[in-house]
Amino acid sequence: IHLRVEHEEDLALVTIDRPAKLNALNAEVVGELDQVFARLDDDDTVRGVIVTGAGEKSFVAGADIAELAQMNGLEAHRISRRGQRMLDRIERLSKPVLAAVGGYALGGGCELAIACHLRIASPNARFGLPEVGLGIIPGYGGTVRLARLIGLGRAVEMTLTGDPIDAERAAAIGLVSRVVERDVLLDEARTLMRRIT
Numbered sequence: 001i002h003l004r005v006e007h008e009e010d011l012a013l014v015t016i017d018r019p020a021k022l023n024a025l026n027a028e029v030v031g032e033l034d035q036v037f038a039r040l041d042d043d044d045t046v047r048g049v050i051v052t053g054a055g056e057k058s059f060v061a062g063a064d065i066a067e068l069a070q071m072n073g074l075e076a077h078r079i080s081r082r083g084q085r086m087l088d089r090i091e092r093l094s095k096p097v098l099a100a101v102g103g104y105a106l107g108g109g110c111e112l113a114i115a116c117h118l119r120i121a122s123p124n125a126r127f128g129l130p131e132v133g134l135g136i137i138p139g140y141g142g143t144v145r146l147a148r149l150i151g152l153g154r155a156v157e158m159t160l161t162g163d164p165i166d167a168e169r170a171a172a173i174g175l176v177s178r179v180v181e182r183d184v185l186l187d188e189a190r191t192l193m194r195r196i197t
Contacts, residue, residue, distance in 0.1 A: 001032065002016060002017055002018050002028060002029045002032055003015065003016060003017065003029070003032045003033065003036055004017050004054075005036055005040075007045070007046070008190070010045065010046065010047040010048065010197050011046070011047070011048050011049070011050060011190065011193055011194070011197065012040050012043075012046045012048075012049045012050070013049075013050045013052070013186070014033075014036060014037075014040075014049060014050065014051045014052070015051075015052050015053065015054050016029060016033075016051070016052070016053045016054065016059075016060055017054040018054070019053075019054045019055030019057075019058070021061075021064060022055075022057060022058035022060075022061035022103075022104060023053040023054060023055070023058050023059065023060045023061060023109070024060065024061050024062055024063060024064040024108075024109075025060055025062070025063050025064060025083070025108040025109070025112070026063070026064035027079055027082070030079070030082050030083050030086050031082070031086075033086050033090075033112075034082070034085065034086040034089060037049075037086070037089050037090055037093060038089065040093070040095075041089070041093050041094055041095070046095065047095055047197040048095055048096050048097075048098070048193040048194075048196060048197045049093070049095060049096070049097045049098070050097075050098050050099075050100055050186070050189045050190065050193060051090075051097060051098070051099050051100070051112070051116060052099070052100040052101075052102060052185075052186065052189070053101075053102065053103065053109075055103070056102070056103065056182070057103045057104060058103040058104040058105075058109070059099070059100075059101040059102060059103050059104060059105040059109050059112075059113065059125065060104075060105060060106075060108060060109025060112055060113075061103075061104040061105075061106050061107075061109055062104075062106045062107030062108050062109055062110075062130070062131075063107055063108045063139075076139075080139035080140065083108065083111075083139060083140040084139070084140050084141050086140075087111060087112065087115040087140050087141055088115075088141070090112075090115045090116060091115045091116075091117075091145070093117075095197075096117050096118065096193065096196050096197075097116040097117050097118070098116060098117065098118040098119070098120065098189055098192065098193055099112065099113040099116040099118070099119045099120075100120055100121075100185050100186055100188075100189040101113055101119060101120070101121040101122070101125045101127075101167075101176065102121070102122045102124070102125065102182055102185050103122070103124055103125060103126070104125075104126050105121075105125060105126065105127045105128075106126065106127070106128050106129070106130055106164065107128075107129060107130060107131055107138065108138075108139075108140055110127050110128060110129055110138075110142060110146075111129075111138055111140040111141065111142035111145070112140075113127070114142060114145045114146055114149055114175070115140075115141075115145060118177060118192070119170075119175065119176040119177065120176055120177060120178050120179070120180060120185065120188060120189060120192065121167040121170060121171070121176045121178075121179050121180075121185075122167065122179065122180060122181060122182035122185045123166075123167050123168075123179060123181070123182070124167070124182060125166070125167040125170065125176075125179075126164045126165070126166060126167075127164060127165050127167075127170050127175060128158065128162065128163060128164030128165065129142060129143075129146070129158055129159050129162060130162040130164070131162070132159065132160060132161070132162040133162050137159065138159065143155065143159055146158065146159070149174065149175060150173045150174055150175055151173075154173055167179045
């Protein structure tokens with residue numbers, strides 16, 4: 001089990017907990033996220049969800065490259081489709097989902113953050129789609145979501161260069177709504193979500 005789900009009154013806090021792997025998304029984590037969000041959607045006691053990553057360094061630092069390297073084309077296509085379905089579920093959730101990004105949000109991690117309805121970040125957050133360096137494109141629908149969020153020109157640049165952006169730049173272009181200090185990130189996330197719920 002790589003997820004922790006804590007219920008705080010009408011909020012659910014979902015923490016991706018693989019800090020030794022910088023919370024990278026492997027097939028198990030993708031499956032767990034899908035199951036957890038299906039349950040949360042059906043849980044009438046939950047009115048809002050916060051998603052974050054364990055540890056000080058990373059929200060989600062992308063896909064698990066070691067796992068990807070062992071896949072053939074068919075397996076990679078299958079896991080990509082599973083990831084797309086999981087992020088579609090989050091994007092379409094009947095309650096608001098906020099990503100509290102306290103570190104690297106790269107590749108699949110960036111795609112997870114932008115599938116959420118809201119995003120806040122700490123100053124050490126970094127957002128990017130570095131897949132181009134592996135000769136692949138973002139596989140979970142991130143190119144479409146990113147263009148909707150920050151505009152086509154910026155999305156094309158981020159996708160084709162693979163260059164990450166820092167939290168201040170992310171706020172300036174509308175990728176995140178605010179930047180708050182790391183030690184109050186979850187408190188700010190809770191405050192914002194409670195205002196909404």
